Amino acid sequence: MSDTRLCDGGGNGRRILADRALDDRGTHVRNVKVNLGESPLGWLAARGRITNRQLDAGEQLRRDWTVANLGPRTTMRWDASPASGRRGPGGAMDSTLAQIEAKRRFDAAIAAVGRGMEDVLWRVACAGEGLEATEKALGWPTRAGKVVLCIALDRLGDHYGMK
Numbered sequence: 001m002s003d004t005r006l007c008d009g010g011g012n013g014r015r016i017l018a019d020r021a022l023d024d025r026g027t028h029v030r031n032v033k034v035n036l037g038e039s040p041l042g043w044l045a046a047r048g049r050i051t052n053r054q055l056d057a058g059e060q061l062r063r064d065w066t067v068a069n070l071g072p073r074t075t076m077r078w079d080a081s082p083a084s085g086r087r088g089p090g091g092a093m094d095s096t097l098a099q100i101e102a103k104r105r106f107d108a109a110i111a112a113v114g115r116g117m118e119d120v121l122w123r124v125a126c127a128g129e130g131l132e133a134t135e136k137a138l139g140w141p142t143r144a145g146k147v148v149l150c151i152a153l154d155r156l157g158d159h160y161g162m163k
Contacts, residue, residue, distance in 0.1 A: 040124045040131065049146065053162050054153035058125040060160055061109050065126040067102035112159035117152035120145055125153075 019031055039062070045055040110118045119138060123129040124145075129137070135145040 039128055044131075044146075050150060050153060053157045054150065057153050057157035057160055057162055058121070061106065061121070061156060062125050064102045064106040064109065065122075068099050068106050070103070070106065070126075109156055109159055113152045113155045117148055117155070120148050121152040121156065124149055 017033055019033055041050065041055055041058040041062075044050045045052065050058075110122070113121055120134055123134045123137070124131065131145045131149065132142075134140075135142060138145070140148075
């Protein structure tokens with residue numbers, strides 16, 4: 001995270017903007033501007049409740065979950081079927097292969113976190129649930145979710161080899 005600044009959200013709160021490097025697994029890296037206040041992990045990091053390493057680990061898991069297309073769908077997919085061959089234009093990985101690889105990475109990361117922690121990690125990092133809603137859904141006492149989430153994010157960072 002190189003540049004972080006607080007912006008007025010035009011009457012509906014504040015946005016915490018940061019520049020992020022987005023790497024799509026070796027094909028290319030690009031810089032994007034993200035609002036850290038949009039996700040529960042971003043909200044926690046912006047307030048110093050989780051470390052940048054924990055945020056990066058959670059964001060990597062969410063990226064793999066998104067690329068693997070594991071989220072719920074509301075309509076049928078109408079995009080064209082992938083062209084034959086393993087690589088598309090410019091050597092980019094076929095979208096189906098990218099989904100399969102992302103699913104493998106996601107499954108390996110969840111397994112590395114350990115039993116009992118995957119629920120809170122998935123709910124907060126991938127599904128975007130807040131800690132309060134997660135604790136309530138899992139029947140946990142208040143503030144227990146943050147402790148378990150931090151442990152899960154630390155294990156996730158170890159799995160990804162983050163310093």
